[in-house]
Amino acid sequence: MDLHLPTLMIMESFVTACAGAVLLLAWSQNPKISALALWGFGNIAASGGIFSLMLGSALRQPFASALGGSLLVLAPGLMWKAARAFDAKSAPLIFALLGTVVVGLANGIPGIGDVTGSLGLATGAVYLFAAAIALWLGRKERLAARWPIIAFTALHAAVLSVGTYSTLDGSTGQDVVPSVMSLFGFIHFESIIFALGTAVFILALVKERNEAASRMAAQIDPLTGIANRGAFMESAERVVERCRRDGAAVSVMMFDLDRFKAINDTHGHAIGDAVIRKFCEVTAAALRPSDVFGRIGGEEFAVVLPGSGIEAAYVRADRIRASFAENCRFVGDHQVNTTVSGGVSMSVNGEQTLSALLNYSDIALYCAKTEGRNRVKRADQPKPEGGSSTVLRVA
Numbered sequence: 001m002d003l004h005l006p007t008l009m010i011m012e013s014f015v016t017a018c019a020g021a022v023l024l025l026a027w028s029q030n031p032k033i034s035a036l037a038l039w040g041f042g043n044i045a046a047s048g049g050i051f052s053l054m055l056g057s058a059l060r061q062p063f064a065s066a067l068g069g070s071l072l073v074l075a076p077g078l079m080w081k082a083a084r085a086f087d088a089k090s091a092p093l094i095f096a097l098l099g100t101v102v103v104g105l106a107n108g109i110p111g112i113g114d115v116t117g118s119l120g121l122a123t124g125a126v127y128l129f130a131a132a133i134a135l136w137l138g139r140k141e142r143l144a145a146r147w148p149i150i151a152f153t154a155l156h157a158a159v160l161s162v163g164t165y166s167t168l169d170g171s172t173g174q175d176v177v178p179s180v181m182s183l184f185g186f187i188h189f190e191s192i193i194f195a196l197g198t199a200v201f202i203l204a205l206v207k208e209r210n211e212a213a214s215r216m217a218a219q220i221d222p223l224t225g226i227a228n229r230g231a232f233m234e235s236a237e238r239v240v241e242r243c244r245r246d247g248a249a250v251s252v253m254m255f256d257l258d259r260f261k262a263i264n265d266t267h268g269h270a271i272g273d274a275v276i277r278k279f280c281e282v283t284a285a286a287l288r289p290s291d292v293f294g295r296i297g298g299e300e301f302a303v304v305l306p307g308s309g310i311e312a313a314y315v316r317a318d319r320i321r322a323s324f325a326e327n328c329r330f331v332g333d334h335q336v337n338t339t340v341s342g343g344v345s346m347s348v349n350g351e352q353t354l355s356a357l358l359n360y361s362d363i364a365l366y367c368a369k370t371e372g373r374n375r376v377k378r379a380d381q382p383k384p385e386g387g388s389s390t391v392l393r394v395a
Contacts, residue, residue, distance in 0.1 A: 008188050009054040015192050017047035019199035026203055030210075038082035039202055043195055046075035050191075066107040069120045074100040076127035079153070083131035086205070087138035099123040121164040128157035143212070145204035148197065156194040163187050221295045223273055224280040232294025236304040236354050239292055243306050244350035250306050251313035251346040252354070254361040255279070255320070257299040258339045258373040267334045274331045275338050282324045286316060302358060310346035310378055317342045317376045325374060339374035341365055346379075 020043030027036035049071030056065030077096035084091035103120045132154040135146060219231035227235060236252075243250040257263075257279065264272040276299065283301065287293055292304040305313050321340055328338040343364030345357050352360075360379040368377040 006054050006058055009050050012188050012192050012195075013047045013050040013054070016043050016050065016195040019195040020044040020047060022199055023202060026206065030206065033206060035082040035085040036202070036206065038078050038085060039198070042075040042078035042082065043199070045071045045078060046191075046195070049075065050188075066104070066116070069107070069116055070100050070104045073103045073120045073123050073127075076124040076131070080127040080131040080134065083134040083153070086135065087141070089134065096127075099127060115168070118164050118167040121160045121167065125157045125160040125164060128153050128160065132157060141209075143205055143208045145201045145208050148201040149205065152194050152197045152201070156190065159187055159190050224277055224295055226280055226284070227292070227294035229294065229296045232292060232296060232302060233354070235292045236294070236302070239290075239304050239306050240347070240350060240352075240354045240357070242350075243347070247349045248307050249309050249346060249348055250304065250350050250357070251308045251310055251344060252357040252361045253303040253305065253313055253317045253320075253342055253344050254358065254365045255283070255301045255303075255317075255340050255342045256365055256369070258341055258369075260299040260338075263336055263338060267331075267336060271331050271334050271336065275328060275336060278328050278331065279324055279340060282327055283320050286320050286323065302361070304354070304357075308346075310344055313344045313346065314376060314378055317344050321374065321376055341368040341373050342376040343368060344376060344378050 020040045023036050023040030023043065027033060027040060030036060049068045051068070052064045052071060053068030055061065056063070056068055074097070077099050081091040081093065081096040103116055103123060106116045106119055132150050135150045135153065139146065219227060221228040240250055242248075257275065260272065260275070263275060276295075279301070280293075280295075283293060283303070287303065288305075290306055294302055296302050303317075305316070308316075321342055325337075325339045328336060330336065331338075343361040343366070345352075345360035345364060347357055364377040364379040368375045371377070
């Protein structure tokens with residue numbers, strides 16, 4: 001069965017418009033993701049360009065053809081801006097519109113207007129190659145849906161490049177309606193696949209990114225931005241297990257803010273929250289990237305230091321204690337003079353479990369509390385694993 005090229009173009013225009021509408025609908029539900037709107041408007045522009053080009057060829061209307069060519073250049077420009085926006089990279093709108101302006105002006109210049117078809121295809125190819133590169137540069141964010149979008153975009157850019165060459169070498173005339181079985185017929189088929197494929201995988205990318213953000217949020221303490229208890233225990237278990245396999249030392253520090261309830265009762269919970277955040281800032285600044293830091297209770301915190309002996313851990317913990325006391329004399333206009341107590345334990349060859357190390361550090365922390373607070377204590381000779389602490393916590 002023969003397929004009339006204008007019919008194919010109408011179908012392409014409809015499919016591309018639908019793909020754009022789906023992305024715009026997704027944007028209405030996720031208004032902060034501007035890339036959805038930009039890519040969706042790009043598809044709408046492409047749909048209008050295809051339809052205008054078809055009308056211009058069928059009705060012999062140069063203005064409609066010129067409008068179609070400009071819209072078909074606008075679409076890749078918006079898609080390039082969308083690709084940059086996916087990874088929060090700047091992309092001035094003037095750059096996205098520049099190709100459309102150039103092609104539009106070229107239509108009115110004698111001698112150049114005859115090759116505006118080639119110019120439009122080449123400009124679109126450049127924008128799409130740039131979009132594929134922008135998406136590829138964001139590959140450190142491990143999202144599986146990113147790669148099909150890169151592939152579809154790069155392929156479409158390559159097809160437009162071939163189309164550019166075809167019009168320049170004369171095998172396809174600038175103003176001739178090609179056969180459906182020609183190279184340009186293939187370009188129209190491929191454009192349908194590009195519109196559908198990118199729309200599907202852009203939605204998948206947004207969904208994948210939202211799910212990753214939700215997983216991350218579930219592991220972060222909302223007040224401090226550090227790992228919550230569950231995330232800390234999971235990461236710390238892996239670190240302790242790795243040290244056990246490697247026969248490396250591992251130390252655990254535990255901290256508890258002194259008389260924290262009195263701070264809340266005297267100055268209010270807002271000041272109490274500020275004190276907790278200040279402690280986290282001081283502690284995070286004193287740790288290495290390999291250390292694991294988490295909030296395991298209201299005003300209780302723990303740190304796992306792989307490859308660190310107890311003396312090094314003690315020095316680090318005492319430095320944190322002193323720095324916190326110095327930085328938390330005042331919070332805003334309130335004189336709080338907050339201090340922290342700590343306990344430190346160590347497993348020489350990683351033979352102790354995380355639970356046991358936390359227990360030993362907790363006992364040492366209790367000793368620091370009972371001896372006057374604002375100090376750090378080393379754990380005594382570890383008790384056998386399985387022994388449980390009967391520590392009564394002191395504020």
